Amino acid sequence: MASERMTVAKAMVKALTAEGVKTVFGYPGAAICPFYDELINSDIRHILVRHEANGGHAASGYARMTRKPAVAIATSGPGATNIITAIATAYMDSIPMVVITGQVSSEQIGRDVFQEADITGAAEPFVKHSYLVKNPAEVPVIFKNAFYIAGTGRPGPVLIDMPFDVQKAEIDFEYPETVDIRSYKPSVQGNKLQIKRAIAAIRNSKKPLICAGGGIFTAGAEKLLQQFMQLADIPVVNTMMGLSSVPADNPLYYGMIGMHGVKCANYAINHCDLLILLGARVGDRAVTAINRLDGITVIHIDVDPAEIGKNLAATIPVVGDVRYILQQLIEQAENYDHYDWRQELNTVKNQSEPKAAAKDGFVNPKEFIKRLAKKLPSDVIISADVGQNQIWTCNNIELKSGRLITSGGMGTMGYSVPAALGAKAASPMSEVIAICGDGSFQMQFMELATMIQHDIPVKIIVMSNNRLGMVREVQTNAYGNRLTAVFLDGSPDFIKLAESYGIPAKRVTDIKDADGAIDEMLGAKGCYLLEARVAEDEKTIL
Template sequence: MEITAAEALVRCLEEEKVEVIFGYPGGFMIPVYDALYHARIKHVLVRHEQGAVHAADGYARATGKVGVCMSTSGPGATNLVTGIANAYMDSVPLVIFTGQVPTSQVGTDAFQEVDITGITIPITKHNYLVKNAQDLPRIIKNAFHIATTGRPGPVLIDLPMDVAQTRINFEYPRQVNLKGYKPTYRGHPLKIAEAAQLIKQSRRPVIYAGGGIISSGAHEELLKLAETISAPVTNTLMGLSSFPGDHPLFLGMLGLHGTRYANIAVTECDLLIALGARFDIRAASKFDAFAPHAAVIHVDIDPAEIGKNVRVDVPIVGDVKLVLQELLPLLEKTDRSEWLVRIQELKEQYPLRYQRENGLKPQLVIETLYRYTRGEAVIVTDVGQHQMWVAQYYRFKRPRSLVSSGGLGTMGFGLPAAVGAQLGVPDQQVILITGDGSFQMTIQELATLKEQELPVKIFMLNNFRLGMVRQIQHYYCEGRYMAVDFKFHPEFITLAKAYGIKGYTVQTEEEVQEIVPQVLSEPGPVLVNCLVSPGENVLPMVPTGRRIDETFEC
């Protein structure tokens, strides 16, 4: 039986067990939307295409499944670009469909034509312009395979309207055969044995765990490794939630706004075990002075990341979960009490702290949220000071409980990502922690939140300014604050009510202690506008170009 390529697209998504699609229709995507009319897939209508890709991203991070989104051609497609780059930087598996002008018009500067495959080459793992309708099922099968294997990432499929309308004999491929694409999953046994030997010889090891632990589902192996070799664990921002935040071996996040004790421990260690991390500049700061006394073991599925920024003594290319499963039997329970005593001394000497006077402190809001959720909520953040305070003061207990933009640092990510996360994990408490700057970038997705009746709780840390930019100007521009103060804000609670969402404003510690348990128990979405101290800085902070153990303190 013949069906249109648009109908085949929907059948393919059903074969891939796609549950939800985030999208915004337009003229050149009408055939696909018509095919979706009878589909067994939920479609979520966002209010801006950027919201669609961020929602798919949040869904993927919270569930571990592929996020799917779609838009029309031209401006619809280009509105996806920031979100695609965001997913690419953080290795999030997405499949993105864009409409395109008919093939006869491609290259003619037709109405709403844009070369979206050309635009997204640097920010997708792979992309396709479909020219032959019969190829579409194979392309979709390949796209899901590429997005989820090796180092995950976004794949884009651009579908011209005439191709979508062409009738084909539908058959969904059962296998993928991609010549030249063969990710390495098993680490080299000799390198694993070499790593085991280095671990046995070390006296002061530190485990440096990144987002690869979460992508590969290696959190149990990470915990077992840390407890077996008595090694403290520090996380990158993307690695947070891969190791229990209340575990005595946990050092918190390292780097630019990491804990002082994590940064000193990495500086003093004699062995750094890097697992699924890429030595980003915000974690390592000054590459040639990072872990200066340590031998380095680096495990990553992407060979391009190994040795890219930091010298590596034992490189292991492979899936971190499988590598750890091979490594753990080679190790023995080790007592490193002297090193752990030093770690405890550092924690006691350099705890995270802040001054409680001069207004409502944002750190206190996050500590209160942690106290009432005990680390069991899914925390979604935007980007800015609030993101760093979450990383510092919220102790995550289980993987995939932090949804945040890391590599690209995308303001406006939070609200649509929270929509996607809540749809992906409907039985879990999802909390969005945002800033007044980030929140206004995608504020229209409050309509999506309400339309879907999602019980996301939003805590906006409102300081009437672009806090992180102001902080940078404070330290590096001698306090010359330029274009960071909001002279006008909308009445956020009135605005929330206009969307049918309940809202509260708090500005004292007592009000926060009262409102948090109340809001968490209420049904439906709620916005809490927290009027926080406007001059608060995120500390500790590593000055630009300095070692990570050289920090500004509170």
């Protein structure tokens, strides 16, 4: 392929096109203008978000659907620092992203000029890799490598900081076809000996348990997971990041583990004799009683060797792509039968829960989510925010199909709406619903405008209790109910607010009206906001 003379700005757009990028999320500023001036000449759809962090979260939602690196753009200085939270959120949840920031001109770097920030320095703890581009000629290779690094191995965000003068420089552009980074060769296949040891451990186990995490989605291994658990008759629990990787109505599925997980999932973790961690990193909120696991056999399967042994000592570490390793396991596994173990778990699962009730004028949030779950179309994408709403959603939505996304590692409030927006942009035929609280909604409702402007019809459920509910609960339980800084007085009328954007909205204050309101929301062609009023003392878990 012959090279072509062009500006770096044009080369950047060409590189994005070569990477198959169809949509980008961004917010312009002076330092990134050369790039924007070329972006308009391309077929790439630019979605103008209303805050850079939301551009990053939207790219995250988009990437979680396409499973390829998504692109977010910000300008120098405050634009770049604003997007750091989204970079950190993506880093914690291993979401592939390429973030492009404008930077002041090369000769001005280090002089504290207007809108200058050392963004590669500031974002260093949260990126898989970053580039501050100094040599314009390296731009094609840097873009090629950035997409490769972001999307392979354990995915993550890669930052490319583009000084103004570099964007305007002219280069001979030729996009590389292959990548060769000598220091970056992620493992794919699992070590054969380790696979053998894993199979032997499974054969000898009476009470095996699979704990499936977000790595299942990264690897695109949902089908293989179901095949393997079925074949080997092994019960499965999920971390929060792994939710919706197994249909909730599968008899081998026992729910979400962790501090906020369900009883039978935690019972399973605490009584298994073999734990198979699949693309899960044993986060502190996921495995709370970690000491119990010291005596048992742990097979830890992850693409990132640094996660194995970090939080939990693994008896049998297997490094590689979960997809390939599951294939290897399926080839060697036999038809086991763990009837007694399943019966033991079923007994816990079937223990009756207290009846969900609510005070007059309020909706029980768990019951509300359960009713919502019954009506969801099969291709639904649920984007849960952070706080009580997240746990109510995660434990009660019980998706039989579709996908749940949320900020699991970082716990970033204000993630759900922009992530839903990004997911909808990637999957326009799917029903996409963001579920948030009135605290998190007020961190992100500026994106209602983005949805209207770009015709991205997302449905939003606001579980409002005029409180920062999860903090309120911590204060109730651990600080003698001395409630401070958790009251959301002064909040707007969310119905009127939505209507001011031209978005139809309804408030539900009685569970009797929930079904009708959910039907109306699901039937709406465009955006819709449904507010469910929740009592201020509602608990996160039972």
